[in-house]
Amino acid sequence: xxxxxxxxTTSHTLSLAAMEEASRIGQRxxxxxxxxxxxxxxxxxxxxxxxxxxxxxESARAAVNEQHSAQLASLGVNSGLPPQGRIVFHETxxxxxxxxxxxxxxxxxxxxxxxxxxxxLGELMTEPSGMIDQILRRLNTAPDQVxxxxxxxxHFTAFKPxxxxxxxxxxxxxxxxxxxAVEQVxxxxxxxxxxxxxxxxxxxxxxxDPLGRIHIGERWSARTRTQRPDGKQLRIKxxxxxxxxxxxxxxxxxxxxxxxxxxxxxxxxxxRIRIELEPAAGGTQLHIHLRWERNANRVVHPWxxxxxxxxxxxxxxxxxxQLSGGIGRVFR
Amino acid sequence: MESTQxxxxxxDTSDPRSGLRxxxxxxxxxxxxxxxxxxxxxxxxxxxxxxxxxxxxxxxAAHKKYAKKVDQTIPVARRAH
Numbered sequence: 001x002x003x004x005x006x007x008x009t010t011s012h013t014l015s016l017a018a019m020e021e022a023s024r025i026g027q028r029x030x031x032x033x034x035x036x037x038x039x040x041x042x043x044x045x046x047x048x049x050x051x052x053x054x055x056x057x058e059s060a061r062a063a064v065n066e067q068h069s070a071q072l073a074s075l076g077v078n079s080g081l082p083p084q085g086r087i088v089f090h091e092t093x094x095x096x097x098x099x100x101x102x103x104x105x106x107x108x109x110x111x112x113x114x115x116x117x118x119x120x121l122g123e124l125m126t127e128p129s130g131m132i133d134q135i136l137r138r139l140n141t142a143p144d145q146v147x148x149x150x151x152x153x154x155h156f157t158a159f160k161p162x163x164x165x166x167x168x169x170x171x172x173x174x175x176x177x178x179x180x181a182v183e184q185v186x187x188x189x190x191x192x193x194x195x196x197x198x199x200x201x202x203x204x205x206x207x208x209d210p211l212g213r214i215h216i217g218e219r220w221s222a223r224t225r226t227q228r229p230d231g232k233q234l235r236i237k238x239x240x241x242x243x244x245x246x247x248x249x250x251x252x253x254x255x256x257x258x259x260x261x262x263x264x265x266x267x268x269x270x271x272r273i274r275i276e277l278e279p280a281a282g283g284t285q286l287h288i289h290l291r292w293e294r295n296a297n298r299v300v301h302p303w304x305x306x307x308x309x310x311x312x313x314x315x316x317x318x319x320x321x322q323l324s325g326g327i328g329r330v331f332r
Numbered sequence: 333m334e335s336t337q338x339x340x341x342x343x344d345t346s347d348p349r350s351g352l353r354x355x356x357x358x359x360x361x362x363x364x365x366x367x368x369x370x371x372x373x374x375x376x377x378x379x380x381x382x383x384x385x386x387x388x389x390x391x392x393a394a395h396k397k398y399a400k401k402v403d404q405t406i407p408v409a410r411r412a413h
Contacts, residue, residue, distance in 0.1 A: 026364040028401045071354035072361065082364065094400035131353055230404035 007115025009317070011105055014038045014120060015097070016089075016325060020332070021061075023089040026082065031098040032127055033064045033135060035105075039121050041328065043177040043285065045153045046117035049146065051282035055139050057179045057332065063138035067131070087329055090229035100127065118150050165320075167312040168305075170269070171291035174317075176324035179283040180331035186253040188330055189275055192220045195245060195258070198326040199273070200319075201225055202260075205245065219246045222260075239265040253277060269295050273323065286327065290320050370398045374406050 017038035018030040027034075040050050040060045050060075061084070069081055089095065097105070108123045109115030124132055125143035136142055165172035178185050188194050193209045196202045203225040210218075222243040226236050240262050249257035255276050262268035270293040278285045294300075345351060366387075373383050384394035 026368050027360060028367065029360075029363065031360070068357045068360070071350070071357040074350060074354045075358055077358065077361075081361065082368065088403065091403055091405055092401060093404065094398075129353060129356070130349060131356070134353075232404070 007109040010044070010115055010117050010120065012321065014042070014105070014117065016321075017041050017328075018097075018101070019095040020087045020089045020325075020329070022095070023087050023092060025084050028092070028094050029096055029098050030101060032101045032104065032124060032129070032132060033067075035101050035120070035124060036132060036135065037061060037064065039117060039124070041177055041179060041332075042117040043175040043324075044117035046121040046150065047177055048281070049118070049121070049149045049153050051177075051280070053139075053141055053146070053149070055141075056282050059139060060135075063135045066138055067135050087332060092230070100129070118154060122147060122150055165313045165316050167309040167316065169291070170294070170312060170316065171289070172313075172316040172320055173287060173289040174320040174324055176286040176288060176328065177280065177283055178286055178328050178331055182253050182277050182279050182284045184331065185277055185284045185286070185327070186256075188327065189256050189277075190214070190250070192245065192247075195222070196225075197330050198323065199258075199260075200322045200326055202243065202245070203227075214247055214250075216247055216250060219244050221245075240268065248272065249274065267295050267297050269293060269298070283331075286324065288320055288323055288327075290316060290323065292316075367398065367401055370394070371402050371406065374402060 014035065015030070015038075018034035021034045021037045022028065022030040037057065037060055039046050040055055040057055041047060042050075065081060065084070072078075072081070104123045104127055105115075105120055108119035113119040125147050133143055136146065188198065191209050192205050192214065193207075195205055201224055202222050204223045206221040206223075222245050224236055224241045224243055226234050226241065228234055242262070242264050244261045244263050246259045246261070247257075248259045249255060255274070257272060257274040260271040260273070272289075272291045272293065274289040274291075276287040276289075278287070370383055373386075380395045380399075381391045383398075384391040387394055
């Protein structure tokens with residue numbers, strides 16, 4: 001994986017998480033404290049370092065809130081902050097980084113560094129306003145301690161790309177951290193009726209969940225999403241508005257694989273989403289694998305396929321990113 | 333706290349580093365409250381002109397700053413200029 005794509009994917013993941021956090025409190029500018037929250041959620045070693053120190057999303061959010069409240073109280077504003085709500089990033093727009101947060105991210109990919117989440121965290125620890133230092137004190141730690149742990153983690157573990165895309169095979173995989181126990185994440189992923197909560201193309205699954213266990217080969221009919229969260233209509237061809245969802249692999253609290261087909265289309269490819277779950281400090285680490293299986297009725301044009309590879313690579317990465325984001329949002 | 337007391341506390345410049353950080357928090361709070369009020373106004377059916385008049389800015393300035401930021405599911409007819 002090139003330095004550019006490492007930095008670009010890290011930047012995208014952190015931007016999404018930070019802006020979602022900003023959206024919860026009615027802000028459209030993601031600042032350094034939202035960047036810190038995004039790093040607590042990172043699947044990379046930066047997130048693992050913070051979580052190994054006992055910092056959870058909840059405790060970090062509380063520390064940020066307390067720090068702002070204390071700063072406002074120092075000005076005589078003692079009314080407390082307005083209540084925090086749910087993530088509304090996808091129903092709203094106009095999001096941007098603050099200048100100082102953007103500067104931290106840019107510095108993290110300069111000077112021979114790869115722009116990984118650990119590089120961003122290292123830069124954030126030395127931000128000059130003192131805000132992050134104060135927040136970390138509320139979490140019973142300090143920037144120096146975090147920097148020492150990042151150095152240690154980088155010394156002992158060589159950098160491994162956390163995602164890999166194979167456009168020639170129309171497949172890819174991504175790692176994700178979910179701030180919830182394995183049992184909770186499993187309940188979400190195992191329940192057919194909850195698929196619309198995390199799979200962005202599914203709007204509704206017909207019928208209720210069966211009372212007992214579900215079995216490999218069982219199928220449910222689903223409606224494709226035709227409206228974006230912000231209310232805008234999506235143009236979906238009629239043959240793609242219905243999907244069949246089938247359980248193709250399942251190992252309790254460890255692995256699940258769902259297959260999505262379009263029964264009304266003779267030429268549609270088949271989508272498979274395979275998710276492996278592993279307990280991690282403060283939550284669950286997921287390995288998400290997405291694969292589009294070619295429909296045998298489709299004619300293959302090798303040259304066109306070759307030309308389209310960059311688009312396919314981007315499309316698969318985007319879909320993986322949406323899946324990991326969707327699963328994470330359920331628990332935030 | 334009375335507003336006069338707030339200004340007395342806020343005018344305390346004995347620790348400007350903390351004071352400046354606090355101003356950044358106040359600015360973020362203002363941004364947050366302003367957006368919440370604009371969304372509430374749109375939900376009540378107020379026009380961008382009414383909102384701009386109350387904020388003391390031009391209609392174009394209010395629309396440019398908030399049209400994208402507000403909840404896009406607020407009915408479009410109510411978001412008309």
